[in-house]
Amino acid sequence: MDGQARAPAAGTVLNALATGTGSAFAIDEYVTATVSLAEGSVEGTVAGQADADTRLIERCVERVTDRFGSGEGGTVRTDSEVPMASGLKSSSAAANATVMATLDALDAADEISREEAARIGVAAARDVGVTVTGAFDDASASMLGGVTVTDNTADELLARETRSWDVLVWTPPERAYSADADVERCRAVASMAELVADLALDGNYEQAMTVNGLAFCAALGFDPEPMVEAMETTAGVSLSGTGPSFVAVGQRERLESLESVWARRDGRTLLTRTQTEGTLIDD
Template identity: 40%
Template structure:
């Protein structure tokens, strides 16, 4: 058989409400890109190259390919060569795993000449993430935001998309990314459970359209539960950010700032290295 090659892409996202506490979450798309290529040939097994990250686990990539093959390859076996490259920092809370899973699923489908409903493709990746133990809930909210762009609100337990709308495009996102990482296996479940009532309040703010308050409240809740210093969030709010909070389980902090205030804001926050990123909304959707 001839080798079959496919490509896929997805993007990063940031947390509005983290779903770990309550099983429901909200997130919005960021213009940070992840690309994958998948080449299928005779044989079986999966080999993975992650450009710039040779030491990272490849289990997620393997499970994504296997998930697609189980779904659409009708029992045929293939050897898959996967290569990914990404602008998204790994294990910082900016949804690198969700974006990688989406991109690999799409590239595998492309190699097979198959198409799939967007949310069905996302669900293959979220199940792979649980199986690979890179996510607790499957992160359906994150995966939807990465794949669809805009703001999403989801029930991760039923994998249902509750709300999908544009995030305001008159803002920029400033991100502070500490050097350390927070691995999912180390999360203090009892401490997270203790703030679940406040996280639920943040979720209801998001449902009611008050995404900025939701993001800030959620960030303060999870920073407290995880023992992370909220100083950057507070400084950002003091200097005019519309919202600021921990993304995912961190350690990255995202700050939402009106576009024409960014220069003034970054000067006021000059003690911190900040990455400026555009919001990513669905293409062709006003």
């Protein structure tokens, strides 16, 4: 009873902390989960992170086996290309990969829609307290691929589209945990978030993410200079999640020019692309 799946990371169009409406897009960088089911409790590990908090992935296994199995335990291990606490939705990707790997181990992946599978991971994240909003926007983008807009207060998918963007990511060395974000300051920019939601629901994702980035840099205390550096050469740029990463989308040659600018900063730059397939079960 073994299973394996990989889920893509994601970047932000609209941070859901202000109003509960959020939007995100999947990118071609992955978290892989390997699950082996057996009797007993669930034990999780994160590759290269001996002291990592494994409650989320363990709870994902428990929720899936309680619903589709017989309450099996076992082991779950995640391997990640995505830096933790970087604003690139590593927790949502880990949850999605774990849910789908567990369904694969139970031979039950065809018994549930991908949307509902994402909701299992969201519920597990709420169970263990690693999310403020429930992060259905991040989870849906990672599970379904493409760009999604969601109502996180109801775990409802409002829109999904595919976009063929090249994507540039800059991740500084610092880490920012979404559960530690100042929710009240984020709610202070609710009027801007409502404008961003309108733009996103109209399909103007690039403009939406730029407005979002400026508003949430102000709310969360991030320097908007990386955005200013990007605005002349990209279609859209934003702070991703609650930071500290920034994501920009547009034409590859323009992003290559921006990469040389962002690369002067400490941290990591990554030139990648959008991902439209969502979470994948590995054969």
